[in-house]
Amino acid sequence: MVFRRFFAICFIQFLCQVFAFPEITRHNSPSLKGKLTALRRSDNEPHAYSREIYCPVDMIGIQGEYYYTSQGTEDKICNVYLLAEPDEVVEIEFKDANFQCDETNQLLWFDGWSMGIGSFPSMNDHPLNMTERSQMICPEGDTPLTFRAHQNAAMMSFILPSRGAGFTIILKPRKTSEPCNVMAPNPSGMHTITNYGGSRNCSLSVIYPTRIRVVEMMVGQNEAEATLRCKNVEDYVEFLAGNGLDVLDMRQDAVLCGSAGLINPASRISSRSGAVPTVVPASLQSASLSDLRTCTHGMNINLNCQNSVVRLVSGGEQNNFITVEFMKSYSSKNDCEFPDY
Secondary structure, three states, X not given: OHHHHHHHHHOHHHHHHHHXXXXXXXXXXXXXXXXXXXXXXXXXXXXXEEEEOOOOEEEEOOOEEEEEEOOOOOOOOEEEEXXXXXOEEOEEEEEEEEOOOOOOOEEEEEOOEEOOOOEEOOOOOOOOOHHHHEEEOOOOOOXXXXXXXXXXXXXXXXXXXXXXXXEEEEEOOEEOOOOOEEEOOOOOEEEEEEOOOOOOXXXXXXXXXXXXXXXXXXXXXXXXXXXOOXXXXXXXXXXXXXXXXXXXXXXXXXXXXXXXXXXXXXXXXXXXXXXXXXXXXXXXXXXXXXXXXXXXXXXXXXXXXXXXXXXXXXXXXXXXXXXXXXXXXXXXXXXXXXXXX
16 A cells, blocks of 8 residues: 555646546655756766666666666665757667566656656647556567657656666667757757648747747748738747746747748748748858848847756648757846745
8 A cells, every 4th residue: 555655646647637636646746856856967978878777767868778676675666867968869678578467566658857847748749648648667578679759858767666677778869850849958959840831839848047039930921021910820839937847837928920030942842742841041141140140139038947848839721941050047046936736
């Protein structure tokens, strides 16, 4: 009974959304305060290697082999967060399992990230429902099991109290032609979000306070200018800030639609064919800094919370995209309150 209660707390997010009991999540989920910082990828790891999985929280973002063996004294849930590059999806090969699936030894795969309060991607932005996104992993003899996520972020949660129980995983990121919801592996960079002409929501999440600059965008029918007047439209970009992973629990700081930046007509045409529309390098290289400032005047947005999100919402009638440059903010100010769950 003690184990079941303890195990339920860790997986409460999955169970609550599957069985539609949101109030349980609010009262039993642990606070996120200070925990998002643990998911920021370290720059000190080599490109590929083999090492032991750390418990209770580990962040794995390098291709390689990772293993875990219980010492028989563990009484807590271990969470392993997996991260690939923006144009990749997480894939793991699960092998060398040495435990029996029962009430004391359990391991769960989740397509995305969760920390007990919501999930990334949000349940409104993922092609699978919460039941399909989570799967219990049980050994099947010597046959390796393969799990692939829909984005560059996934996780495993497990508890293996039996001495000698363990497993090995191989992280093997795979390239994807249509990255949609992306967890930024670095605190600064440039990224293009697109709907590929479909009815889908795609986003970029940066788990740092961030300053975001719109480089180029074409969202919706208005191709003359970017505007904040985006009420009652199907296609728009929202800029969200919060201290959790789920966009449903974040504050909307700004909404944009229309066009801005150094628009190249080929961008709209190429997006119709399914290609990823991006900034044309030649136009950027030939533009002066004053041109860029004029084209993107007023398009700098500061998001001073632990998680910064640019989310493109599309109804499916337009080929939308937005290219943003994001930079880590070194401000110690946190504009968002931690939810009182």
